[in-house]
Amino acid sequence: MARFSPQQSRPVHATPFLNHSTTPSDANYDTANPAYIRKYLRTYGLTPPRSESYETQKTRCLAQLALKQTEIDKFQYLSTLRKNNVHLFYRLVTDHLRELTPLIYTPVVGEACQRWSEIYQQPEGMYLSWEDRGNLSAVIANWPQPNVEITCITDGSRILGLGDLGINGMGIPIGKLALYTACAGIRPEATLPLTLDLGTSNKTLREDPLYMGSRRDKISAEEEREFLDELMSALTERWPGIVIQFEDFKNPFPALERYRDSYTCFNDDIQGTGAVILGGVINAVKRSGLPCKDHRAVFLGAGSAGVGVAKQIVEFFMREGMTEEEARNCFYLVDTKGLVTADRGDKLADHKVYFARQDNKGQQFKTLEQVIDHVQPTILMGLSTLGGVFTPEILRKMADWNTAPIIFPLSNPSSKSECDFESAVKHTDGRCLFASGSPFPTMSFTTSAGETRTYYPGQGNNMYVFPGIGLGSILSKAVRVTDSMIYASGEALSAALTAEELERGLLYPDITRIREVSVVVTRKVMRAAMADGVDRETALRKMSDSDLDNYIKARMYDPHTEVRSLEREVGHLLSSLGSLSPLLNGTPTEEKSNGAKL
Ligand SMILES: NC(=O)C1=CN([C@@H]2O[C@H](COP(=O)(O)OP(=O)(O)OC[C@H]3O[C@@H](n4cnc5c(N)ncnc54)[C@H](O)[C@@H]3O)[C@@H](O)[C@H]2O)C=CC1
Ligand SMILES: CC(=O)C(=O)O
Numbered sequence: 001m002a003r004f005s006p007q008q009s010r011p012v013h014a015t016p017f018l019n020h021s022t023t024p025s026d027a028n029y030d031t032a033n034p035a036y037i038r039k040y041l042r043t044y045g046l047t048p049p050r051s052e053s054y055e056t057q058k059t060r061c062l063a064q065l066a067l068k069q070t071e072i073d074k075f076q077y078l079s080t081l082r083k084n085n086v087h088l089f090y091r092l093v094t095d096h097l098r099e100l101t102p103l104i105y106t107p108v109v110g111e112a113c114q115r116w117s118e119i120y121q122q123p124e125g126m127y128l129s130w131e132d133r134g135n136l137s138a139v140i141a142n143w144p145q146p147n148v149e150i151t152c153i154t155d156g157s158r159i160l161g162l163g164d165l166g167i168n169g170m171g172i173p174i175g176k177l178a179l180y181t182a183c184a185g186i187r188p189e190a191t192l193p194l195t196l197d198l199g200t201s202n203k204t205l206r207e208d209p210l211y212m213g214s215r216r217d218k219i220s221a222e223e224e225r226e227f228l229d230e231l232m233s234a235l236t237e238r239w240p241g242i243v244i245q246f247e248d249f250k251n252p253f254p255a256l257e258r259y260r261d262s263y264t265c266f267n268d269d270i271q272g273t274g275a276v277i278l279g280g281v282i283n284a285v286k287r288s289g290l291p292c293k294d295h296r297a298v299f300l301g302a303g304s305a306g307v308g309v310a311k312q313i314v315e316f317f318m319r320e321g322m323t324e325e326e327a328r329n330c331f332y333l334v335d336t337k338g339l340v341t342a343d344r345g346d347k348l349a350d351h352k353v354y355f356a357r358q359d360n361k362g363q364q365f366k367t368l369e370q371v372i373d374h375v376q377p378t379i380l381m382g383l384s385t386l387g388g389v390f391t392p393e394i395l396r397k398m399a400d401w402n403t404a405p406i407i408f409p410l411s412n413p414s415s416k417s418e419c420d421f422e423s424a425v426k427h428t429d430g431r432c433l434f435a436s437g438s439p440f441p442t443m444s445f446t447t448s449a450g451e452t453r454t455y456y457p458g459q460g461n462n463m464y465v466f467p468g469i470g471l472g473s474i475l476s477k478a479v480r481v482t483d484s485m486i487y488a489s490g491e492a493l494s495a496a497l498t499a500e501e502l503e504r505g506l507l508y509p510d511i512t513r514i515r516e517v518s519v520v521v522t523r524k525v526m527r528a529a530m531a532d533g534v535d536r537e538t539a540l541r542k543m544s545d546s547d548l549d550n551y552i553k554a555r556m557y558d559p560h561t562e563v564r565s566l567e568r569e570v571g572h573l574l575s576s577l578g579s580l581s582p583l584l585n586g587t588p589t590e591e592k593s594n595g596a597k598l
């Protein structure tokens with residue numbers, strides 16, 4: 001297995017792109033470009049004459065988006081915009097995070113993946129097949145961007161809660177990486193969406209004439225290991241120090257264990273989800289008024305996300321003074337066979353063993369209802385892919401047992417959420433502390449005591465932390481992603497609420513603040529990397545927090561300043577060549593006809 005040395009360095013930041021051939025988008029045809037840029041780029045005359053302001057571009061884009069009839073139409077429109085004008089796409093997304101994130105990420109990306117074979121239009125990432133083994137380096141060499149800093153890899157075998165979608169899962173790495181850029185300012189051309197075509201257990205897909213992946217059944221675990229070994233080595237060979245995020249693998253535990261000490265990698269479903277829910281739970285536990293030791297958590301779902309989340313909360317409870325044994329005893333995990341117990345009679349998957357109950361006195365609890373009646377939990381988590389399974393009856397029981405029940409239906413997309421926000425608020429008489437994986441609208445509700453107010457749902461989605469984990473790892477040039485870095489991201493998130501957000505009863509910061517929250521998450525991740533000694537950019541250790549924040553901000557791609565920086569760069573270049581005047585001749589101001597002489 002490849003191990004890169006601390007001496008190896010890599011470009012942290014790519015220079016802004018001037019040349020179309022180095023960008024994934026045709027930003028050179030931006031209708032905002034003034035005449036001298038168009039002339040410099042030789043695109044003069046190839047776009048309508050008027051040099052537009054961003055406001056005008058935005059007005060047109062939003063109007064075009066509104067004309068699209070379905071969410072998939074909107075998804076496709078935005079994908080095409082990203083391809084055609086990457087800066088404009090990210091300007092729009094960062095300005096309209098609340099409205100646009102659901103269209104490029106969950107829930108709409110779920111439907112897009114289900115219909116990928118049908119809606120596919122353009123290459124936006126890399127596909128590597130089992131048949132390519134032995135040649136992965138050569139295939140990876142085809143990726144046109146020279147300075148990749150982060151990749152998100154899926155094999156499509158568990159896309160959100162929608163099952164095995166094979167290579168149709170490509171929407172997920174694309175969507176996640178778009179959020180790395182929008183939320184943490186990792187440059188778009190430094191991201192690599194990667195989908196592994198390792199066969200699919202989805203027979204319907206294999207028989208679909210439009211399916212664009214291999215028609216083989218899913219390869220074995222041993223074959224997957226062999227493939228991933230070669231892949232990890234090939235990726236770091238081309239981009240030493242690349243941050244590798246694993247996403248939506250059916251059983252991601254073995255790969256994480258195998259690579260976590262040798263590569264800068266993390267698993268978003270186990271670790272990112274663990275951290276983001278840690279952040280929400282820290283705040284919810286505070287608001288519940290109960291000390292950690294009095295909480296009992298039932299988790300429906302004992303998979304990668306369930307176990308990842310439970311482990312982070314165990315760590316939190318321990319930091320609050322409980323022993324590991326006491327902390328672990330607060331958790332009751334439920335899978336398809338019921339409560340996970342040590343004596344259930346089936347062979348437990350390795351990742352479940354830690355949480356297997358030993359105190360059930362031979363009694364087995366087969367259904368969620370039986371488990372919650374037995375436990376009377378204070379916390380109910382859903383990471384099961386089972387939409388609607390938190391029934392009104394279960395929610396009412398949670399409200400009977402608790403003043404402020406913590407109810408987190410976290411499965412994605414919205415159709416798989418264990419309950420919706422309205423149902424949770426209604427059946428707990430407005431007392432629940434709520435977060436879901438996919439967004440729900442705010443609502444007004446009148447309690448049985450006649451009090452009417454607005455309720456705000458939390459979005460407990462790893463999108464609040466993975467951008468900062470990625471950027472923190474990149475900027476500190478971390479040789480690996482440690483447990484403390486993951487924990488730090490969730491803890492930083494929990495502390496990021498403003499007084500106004502606390503007043504509104506939020507568990508997570510308002511989504512529109514995600515870029516500023518990502519700065520703090522990034523800083524805390526970097527500090528944890530420094531404390532663990534896995535950072536290679538050691539000069540940063542001496543910086544104060546505010547200097548480090550400024551350092552981070554200065555390195556974040558900002559689509560709003562990007563176009564201006566292109567103008568500045570071309571301006572400098574041309575003046576240094578003494579050739580600015582002919583190009584500037586007749587240069588119009590924005591929003592005027594170009595009309596310049598060539
Ligand atoms: N909010 C967020 O940020 C995240 C949400 N998720 C969501 O969590 C869900 C699960 O993801 P993973 O844990 O990675 O999947 P997984 O496949 O590893 O685990 C699913 C778990 O649900 C259990 N389950 C399935 N059907 C069940 C049934 N009928 N009764 C009881 N238990 C059942 C399985 O036994 C398994 O333990 C997905 O919907 C995913 O979208 C995952 C990661 C992040
Ligand atoms: C959000 C996410 O990573 C998932 O649902 O799998």
Ligand SMILES: [Mg+2]
Binds near residue numbers: 160247248268269
């Ligand atoms: Mg995921």
